[in-house]
Amino acid sequence: MSVADVAVVGAGPAGTAAAIELARAGRDVVLLDKATFPRDKICGDGLTAGALRILESLGLDPATVASWQPVDDVVVVSPSGREVVFPLPRGDGRYAVVARRAELDAALVDLARSAGVRVREGQAVVGAAERPDRVVLDVEGSGELHARYAIGADGMWSPLRKHLGVATEGYRGEWHAFRQYFLDVGPRASSQLFVWFEPDLLPGYAWSFPLPGGGANVGFGIQREGGKVARVQDMKALWPDLLARPHIRAVLGPDARPESPHRAWPIPARVDDIRLTSRRTLFVGDAAAATDPMTGEGIGQALLTGRLAAQAIGAGGLDAAAVTSTYERLVRDALFADHQMSMLLIRALTHRKGARAAVRVAGASAWTRRNFARWLFEDYPRAILATPRRWHRGMLSGPGAYQDGDLRRPA
Ligand SMILES: Cc1cc2nc3c(=O)[nH]c(=O)nc-3n(C[C@H](O)[C@H](O)[C@H](O)COP(=O)(O)OP(=O)(O)OC[C@H]3O[C@@H](n4cnc5c(N)ncnc54)[C@H](O)[C@@H]3O)c2cc1C
Numbered sequence: 001m002s003v004a005d006v007a008v009v010g011a012g013p014a015g016t017a018a019a020i021e022l023a024r025a026g027r028d029v030v031l032l033d034k035a036t037f038p039r040d041k042i043c044g045d046g047l048t049a050g051a052l053r054i055l056e057s058l059g060l061d062p063a064t065v066a067s068w069q070p071v072d073d074v075v076v077v078s079p080s081g082r083e084v085v086f087p088l089p090r091g092d093g094r095y096a097v098v099a100r101r102a103e104l105d106a107a108l109v110d111l112a113r114s115a116g117v118r119v120r121e122g123q124a125v126v127g128a129a130e131r132p133d134r135v136v137l138d139v140e141g142s143g144e145l146h147a148r149y150a151i152g153a154d155g156m157w158s159p160l161r162k163h164l165g166v167a168t169e170g171y172r173g174e175w176h177a178f179r180q181y182f183l184d185v186g187p188r189a190s191s192q193l194f195v196w197f198e199p200d201l202l203p204g205y206a207w208s209f210p211l212p213g214g215g216a217n218v219g220f221g222i223q224r225e226g227g228k229v230a231r232v233q234d235m236k237a238l239w240p241d242l243l244a245r246p247h248i249r250a251v252l253g254p255d256a257r258p259e260s261p262h263r264a265w266p267i268p269a270r271v272d273d274i275r276l277t278s279r280r281t282l283f284v285g286d287a288a289a290a291t292d293p294m295t296g297e298g299i300g301q302a303l304l305t306g307r308l309a310a311q312a313i314g315a316g317g318l319d320a321a322a323v324t325s326t327y328e329r330l331v332r333d334a335l336f337a338d339h340q341m342s343m344l345l346i347r348a349l350t351h352r353k354g355a356r357a358a359v360r361v362a363g364a365s366a367w368t369r370r371n372f373a374r375w376l377f378e379d380y381p382r383a384i385l386a387t388p389r390r391w392h393r394g395m396l397s398g399p400g401a402y403q404d405g406d407l408r409r410p411a
Contacts, residue, residue: 004030004118006313007137007147009125009160012041013051013299014285015153016108017306020058023116025314030145031109031117032137034124038106042179042265043299045104045217046193046209049095049379051300052401054307062097062402064107069212071096073192074373076359079199079352081247084363085192086373093400096193096377098209098217125154128163130279149323150281151309153302156268158287164278173266174289175204175296177221178239180262185216186253194251197359198242203294203349206242208251215259218243218252221267221296223346235264269293271301272336277324282309290335292382294342294349305331341383 006022008015011033019031033039045067047055062068074086074096088095113119120142127138128150135150152160161167185208188194194208198220206220220242222235239262242248268274268289276288284290285302292301308330316323348354362372375382379398384390 001144001146002030002142004028004145004147006030006149006151007032007135007145008117008151008153009033009137010153010155010285010287011035011037011109011112011119011121012105012153012155012285012302013108014287014290014302014306015151016105016112017054017058017303018151018153018284018309019112019117019306020108020115021307021310022313023112025310027313029117030120030147031112032120032123032125032139032145033109034122034140036121037109038102040263041101041105042177042263043101043217044177044179044207044209044219044296045098045100045211046207046297046299047097047099047104048297048300048377049374049400050377050381051297051303052094052097054300054303056401058108058111058303060107060111064110065099065103067098067100067103067211067215069098069210070094071098071193071210074376075188075192075194076362077194077196077247078356078359079197079202080356082356082359082363084359084369086362086369086376088373088377089370089400093403095374095379095400098193098211100211100217125160125163128160128281130164130281135280148280148318149313149320151306152281152283152287153285153306154287156266156286158283160281161283161287164281166275166278168274171268173224174269174293175221175223175267175291176235176264177219177267177296178235178262178264179217179219180239181211181259182216182218182252182256183259184214184253184255184257185210186251186256189216189218189251189253189256190214196248197349197355198245199352200238202352202355203346206248208248216252216256219262224266267291267296267298269296269298269339271331272339276328276331279324280320282312282324282327284309288331290331292342293339294346294382295376301335304334308334337387338382341386
């Protein structure tokens, strides 16, 4: 049997952010993952301004992530084929970066280790129980781990939720998305970030995100309910069809070739309608269904909820009820309004006309193009205009992340 103050299950962005903050606050933290790092995570690899700011404040050095690719231009293509280039601000820090998850997550695990977290890789949690004063985790191959609190950062399927009996029966996520890495893509795909609102995917979209050395992360996501692609099974047939569409083919270029097979994974997006806590356990990231329901971005939300869990444990101390209620309040204040704003916007994107109008309005002037790009990449909260409590001076014009670093590979 081993003991810790806090046991964090899952070493993705959510778990590492929580573990790093707790260790820096003087807690004895064990971070467990069933995988050994580097491990792949099916993802678009896109980092928003919100994610970058948290990574910077955690102390992540971009030089430790070989595929770190800054992005300056976002190209959005409407269902009618109209292409609008949205420039992100230049020379004032980073607002968007693409980084392979295998490398980003391994760098975060290393950062956790250097912060004093006891990292245990290749160890799956296979059972759990909550007692009045502790959580007992059953760890495959190494017996019981007793901790005052547990943090469930174990992703979309959260085995910890199931072990504690707080999973939603039959829940399979709001979105489902495909991803495939490509090599030798053309000059546009290797430098610009593309989003295609294809009429048959709405409100979903296809993407191509640039990676260093002529690579790209290419994929598409669909909504499970209410979207145009009725069945996830149909996605497999759609994939070669999408890649063959002339406007997508033209961006990827004639020499583009797959680096590895395509893979699919669900995206959970119902943070305002899921249990965020059990008696001594806080769920974070995908285990809290915290992704943005409009874009499917979840790395920033994973980092943020991880950080909020650490904050709640710091504030509540030995009082488990105070810890769980603090965490629920912090998540509500930080994410619910933005979640609801995205839910509203997605209704417009469901229809061809709505998606076309959105791209037209966003691209109407240099000002709208600049600000839309910053808004889309979570430079400020989605619902900032509707939540005056979050207003502060310079909220729409602050600098990006990593102002002093990261310029070794200009986009
Ligand atoms: C195709 C696709 C594209 C996406 N694109 C983007 C994007 O471009 N930008 C963006 O911001 N978000 C994107 N997302 C969402 C993003 O990938 C997730 O929101 C994010 O990875 C959540 O991080 P996490 O730390 O909560 O969970 P994860 O990254 O899933 O980490 C969970 C960890 O838990 C571990 N684990 C699971 N079970 C156990 C167990 N029993 N014991 C121990 N460990 C366990 C796993 O091994 C894993 O390491 C995308 C998602 C998909 C599916």
